[in-house]
Amino acid sequence: MPDFTLPRSERLRSLKAIRRMFGEGKSGFVYPYRFIYLVHSPEQADSQAHEEPAHERCVNVMFSVPKKFHKRANRRNLLKRRTREAYRLGRETMCEKIAQSGCSVDMAFIYSTKECHTYKTINNAVQRIMAQVAEHL
DSSP: OOOOOOOGGGBOOOHHHHHHHHHHOEEEEETTEEEEEEEEOHHHHHHHOSSSOTTTOSEEEEEEOOTTTOOSHHHHHHHHHHHHHHHHHHOHHHHHHHHHHTOEEEEEEEEOOSSOOOHHHHHHHHHHHHHHHHHTO
16 A cells, blocks of 8 residues: 655755755756656666665655735645645555656755645646656656
8 A cells, every 4th residue: 555645754854955956957847836856867866865765766846836926824824834745645556666766856846826726637737747747757
């Protein structure tokens, strides 16, 4: 049975890794998200995963909702919560493909519209983003 939690080890927290991802990563747009990802080759993944073994660290992810578009913190938290839920429930296929290739991926989801969309819309967008990232491996 798959584990549907999002542990701290799978969250992108390092400022150095975030800067590298935004500087060297590839980006795209699937309404309502802008996404950025950086693929690490197997030897890079082993050298950068000094905390966790490489087989446990397939994807590090971060979620962002800019204050520019949503001024209220409760709205930003709602959108981040919906995004995390959609990611958690649909990440298995992407993680399997990444594990087969032996690499690791850093990823950022940035909510880029002023409207507050339903979970269904968010889920569809997150699934399409993960499919695009998985096919570019």
